Amino acid sequence: MKPISRGVFLFRKVSIWFLLAISTIFGAYAFAFFFLKTLYIDYDNWHYFASSYNRFLIQNIPLIWMVLFMVSLALVFYLFKKTNKGYKYSIVFIGAGSLIISFSLGVALSKILAQRGYFIEEFENERVMNWTSPESGRLSGEVLFTDGEYILLRDIKDDVWNVNTMYLLDNSKEVLQNNQLISVIGKYDYENNFTACQIIPLNIDRMRFKPNPDNGPMMHPGQRNIFVDDICDVVINGK
Secondary structure (H helix, E strand, O other): OOOOOHHHHHHHHHHHHHHHHHHHHHHHHHHHHHHHHHHOOOHHHHHHOOOOHHHHHHHHOOHHHHHHHHHHHHHHHHHHHOOOOHHHOOHHHHHHHHHHHHHHHHHHHHHHHHHOOOOHHHHHHHHHHHOOEHHHOEEEEEEEEEOOOEEEEEOOOOOEEEEEOOOOOHHHHHHHHHOOEEEEEEEEEEOOEEEEEEEEEOOOOHHHOOOOOOOOOOOOOOOOOHHHHHHHHHHHHOO
């Protein structure tokens, strides 16, 4: 058997370590994106979006990025075993080491991305669009005008809505008085008209609320929510 030349051996060694570094960095990036995205999910308000908590998680958690993170871990594991001394270490040691390194780098990278504002505007925009599905009983946006019985609300798609607020309870009225950006739970009446049954704050940075006609809903529109219907039955009909 012809021996491998020193140049080929060196190239192979460098290539393996280069791919190992790239895989580790990609895994850290995938975890950072996954971690940041999960911070902008409305876990406490899941019942406004889905019939069960598990379905809500499936709809919102970016599973593809977790899959990519796991793939990168597997690749790091495989490549490390190909290094000169990789065979000396146990599967558990390599697996745990790969996980700890990628996880630690991912957390550090997510902090850097958050501090510099990367993805934050995108995630907050998605949150607002999720809250803008009138047929499903959700409407959110900026309060333009208010009086005792209605408000004018501009949503993320730059549409202005006439929202009936005459049925609101005191806690919702207090939220309305103290917040310019709100999420309205209620009933779609007809085009650009909505009846409010409950109001909660829309927790995003005011400077990042940028209405645009090109924005579209993230969730499937037109699906009624039983929890929202029950709220409106209590508030409007006293059932």
